[in-house]
Amino acid sequence: MEVYLDNSATTKPNKEVVDMMLKGLIDYYGNPSSLHRKGVEVERLMKSARKQLAKALGASEQEIIFTSGGTESNNTAIMGVVASKNRKGKKIITTKIEHPSVLNVYKNLETNGYEVIYLDVDGFGKINLEQLKRNLSDDTILISIMHVNNEVGTVQPIEEIGKIIKNASNKPIFHVDAIQSFGKIKFTPKKLGADLLSISGHKIHGPKGIGALFIRKNLRVSPILYGGNQETGMRSGTENIPGIFGLGEAARGLYENIDSNISKMWMLKNTFIEHIKNEIKDIKINGYEKNGSAPHIVNISFLGIKGEVLLHSLEQDGIYVSTGSACSSKKSSKSHVLKAMGLKEDEIEGAIRFSFSYHNTKEEIDYAVDKIKKHVKDIRKIMKR
Numbered sequence: 001m002e003v004y005l006d007n008s009a010t011t012k013p014n015k016e017v018v019d020m021m022l023k024g025l026i027d028y029y030g031n032p033s034s035l036h037r038k039g040v041e042v043e044r045l046m047k048s049a050r051k052q053l054a055k056a057l058g059a060s061e062q063e064i065i066f067t068s069g070g071t072e073s074n075n076t077a078i079m080g081v082v083a084s085k086n087r088k089g090k091k092i093i094t095t096k097i098e099h100p101s102v103l104n105v106y107k108n109l110e111t112n113g114y115e116v117i118y119l120d121v122d123g124f125g126k127i128n129l130e131q132l133k134r135n136l137s138d139d140t141i142l143i144s145i146m147h148v149n150n151e152v153g154t155v156q157p158i159e160e161i162g163k164i165i166k167n168a169s170n171k172p173i174f175h176v177d178a179i180q181s182f183g184k185i186k187f188t189p190k191k192l193g194a195d196l197l198s199i200s201g202h203k204i205h206g207p208k209g210i211g212a213l214f215i216r217k218n219l220r221v222s223p224i225l226y227g228g229n230q231e232t233g234m235r236s237g238t239e240n241i242p243g244i245f246g247l248g249e250a251a252r253g254l255y256e257n258i259d260s261n262i263s264k265m266w267m268l269k270n271t272f273i274e275h276i277k278n279e280i281k282d283i284k285i286n287g288y289e290k291n292g293s294a295p296h297i298v299n300i301s302f303l304g305i306k307g308e309v310l311l312h313s314l315e316q317d318g319i320y321v322s323t324g325s326a327c328s329s330k331k332s333s334k335s336h337v338l339k340a341m342g343l344k345e346d347e348i349e350g351a352i353r354f355s356f357s358y359h360n361t362k363e364e365i366d367y368a369v370d371k372i373k374k375h376v377k378d379i380r381k382i383m384k385r
Helices: 013-025 037-057 070-085 099-110 127-136 158-166 241-279 306-317 338-342 343-351 362-384
Strands: 064-067 091-095 115-121 138-147 174-178 196-200 211-217 283-286 297-302 351-355
Touching: 013 127, 013 241, 037 064, 037 127, 064 070, 064 241, 070 099, 070 174, 091 099, 099 115, 099 138, 115 127, 127 138, 127 283, 138 158, 138 241, 138 283, 138 362, 158 174, 241 283, 241 297, 297 343, 306 351, 306 362, 338 343, 343 351
Parallel strands: 091 115, 091 138, 138 174, 174 196
Antiparallel strands: 064 211, 196 211, 283 297, 297 351
């Protein structure tokens, strides 16, 4: 049996998504900027995909621009605001547990004279709102905070943060990285109070190489790519039509089934946690189990073993998991998220991330728990020799 439990890294594209992408490769291969019929056909279908995504997101079509993925969406949001607001101030705020596509942009900005505040998190991976309030000042131009953490699944109080920012005297811009929350938590950018919001296609059973950025109407953001002025001048370059078609189809399926999908992921997660807690000793669940957590991510430290050893042991039985973010899992450095949460060295070393999809089944969960139990026992025996 093959059990894929690394859905936070990427998801398997739905068949309908692949079929729609093939149409973009085989039938609708024209350039949407062309004036002839081939171009007009593609432009019409591209507008339809944008409409599907906007509907799923609870936004207007004019507020959506297509990008090459979550990293570009995050970079465009942050660098675009900084470029347009640099005369207003040079103070920007984020957290210590952001994705590298946010943290590394902020680190680069530090070298260019910007003051960066990295908010702390508690043992569950949640920020302190009072610390945020204390660091707001007249020269704060941008706050960037992820909705759901990609390693432990902690949900930040984004709505509360949005209200704090809205009531601030200088009204800094609020960017939300919603790459792990879109399709797993019901929200709209307006409800969250987000001015900018990033999503990625391959996290919602869509294709890789495509994403989108919500930009609130009338918000001025400078582009970071220049060229043919596609995407209302915000993202120049010939559009990735197969990717856009696939993202639109993934968004349509997500919107139509979101309640049942979320319910199923919660069922799988709760079942998994219950079995693991009952059958395996000396474990630590990192982050929240239920309230305060997303329905698709569980991070567990198996004490007395190395997570990477367990990962490869499970792989032999067709079970695929992760030791952390896919963007940094091949590096030797320890998880910056777990470090910020205050975990001990052995807890960090033994941490495994399991991330579910509505495509997973209870039978797969039962199989995975049985194999995890076996391999943890075997590895611990070897480690004690």
